[in-house]
Amino acid sequence: EADIYQTPRYLVIGTGKKITLECSQTMGHDKMYWYQQDPGMELHLIHYSYGVNSTEKGDLSSESTVSRIRTEHFPLTLESARPSHTSQYLCASSPQGTYGYTFGSGTRLTVV
Amino acid sequence: KQEVTQIPAALSVPEGENLVLNCSFTDSAIYNLQWFRQDPGKGLTSLLLIQSSQREQTSGRLNASLDKSSGRSTLYIAASQPGDSATYLCAWDLNNAGNMLTFGGGTRLMVKP
Numbered sequence: 116e117a118d119i120y121q122t123p124r125y126l127v128i129g130t131g132k133k134i135t136l137e138c139s140q141t142m143g144h145d146k147m148y149w150y151q152q153d154p155g156m157e158l159h160l161i162h163y164s165y166g167v168n169s170t171e172k173g174d175l176s177s178e179s180t181v182s183r184i185r186t187e188h189f190p191l192t193l194e195s196a197r198p199s200h201t202s203q204y205l206c207a208s209s210p211q212g213t214y215g216y217t218f219g220s221g222t223r224l225t226v227v
Numbered sequence: 228k229q230e231v232t233q234i235p236a237a238l239s240v241p242e243g244e245n246l247v248l249n250c251s252f253t254d255s256a257i258y259n260l261q262w263f264r265q266d267p268g269k270g271l272t273s274l275l276l277i278q279s280s281q282r283e284q285t286s287g288r289l290n291a292s293l294d295k296s297s298g299r300s301t302l303y304i305a306a307s308q309p310g311d312s313a314t315y316l317c318a319w320d321l322n323n324a325g326n327m328l329t330f331g332g333g334t335r336l337m338v339k340p
Binding site: 218 | 259261268269271273276318320327330333
């Protein structure tokens with residue numbers, strides 16, 4: 116079944132650690148996105164990609180980085196986690212054209 | 228900058244009521260409109276997608292309409308159930324070339340048994 120997967124679902128990590136949040140989709144979508152959402156707050160776009168080897172920063176400044184080496188895979192990396200990075204991170208994808216977006220279940224990150 | 232406003236911010240209704248959630252925007256040059264549902268601490272589930280050439284979409288008890296001239300979209304939920312309790316988000320796809328979503332702040336819906 117075509118879908119978008121995020122792992123881990125929950126992560127508690129100490130300050131200063133390097134972490135990678137995984138996002139994979141099986142739909143062959145060219146475009147992928149990372150959104151950040153604090154509890155009870157709006158979603159903000161932090162990174163997006165139009166295809167392989169394409170990455171762009173979104174509206175919200177973020178200390179994270181992304182890569183797009185394969186169409187189906189769009190990982191997000193924090194080189195040195197801080198408590199201010201505590202949030203929910205949502206991955207999404209969309210095909211070319213007017214077909215809408217599909218979101219993953221999210222990764223809830225807590226940095227202590 | 229495009230602004231997307233959802234009214235009301237929160238809504239509590241008894242089970243069985245029909246209800247309307249509103250979403251308004253300041254720029255009529257939209258590409259797509261999408262309604263999502265978000266349960267607490269979870270990701271987003273797509274409910275309905277209205278393309279710019281369409282006026283409404285229906286799925287089960289849900290109906291979404293789009294009026295570009297007035298800058299509004301509404302989500303109609305018929306015969307509400309406790310399982311409908313969630314936050315409902317509308318999102319505008321404004322960029323014809325890049326497909327970027329701009330989200331409203333959401334409406335938190337509580338349906339009481």
